[in-house]
Structure formats: C-alpha cells, structure tokens
Amino acid sequence: MKITMRSYGFTWTDTDGTPRASAVAYDEVSADRRREELEEAGASDIERVEVKPGELLAPRR
Numbered sequence: 001m002k003i004t005m006r007s008y009g010f011t012w013t014d015t016d017g018t019p020r021a022s023a024v025a026y027d028e029v030s031a032d033r034r035r036e037e038l039e040e041a042g043a044s045d046i047e048r049v050e051v052k053p054g055e056l057l058a059p060r061r
Helices: 028-040
Strands: 007-013 019-021 044-051
Touching: 007 028, 028 044
Parallel strands: none
Antiparallel strands: 007 019, 007 044
C-alpha cells in the first residue's frame, strides 16, 4: 500500500481587503490549525488548496 502525504496552502483576504497566499505548505493537521488561526484573525474568503512539492500559491485578485 502506497501512502501519499498531501500538502496544503491557503489563499485568503485580510481584514483590510488585501489578498494573501501561504508562503509555506502544511500537512493536514497543521492546515486545520492554520485555518483556525486565519478565522480567529478575521480573515475572509479562506480557501485551502492542495499543493505539490515546491509549489507556491499566488494571492487571488
């Protein structure tokens, strides 16, 4: 059985309206924690995106 580790990044909008994107990739547990942090900070339009190794997300416009 092959186990594949998935990595995730986020795009979101800051409270001041600035679009942002993760500069790092998170495993599933860490991604859940990061989503909670973003929600607590008042971010909106939070989207978790599966990323490939070395891939960086660009902020949405």
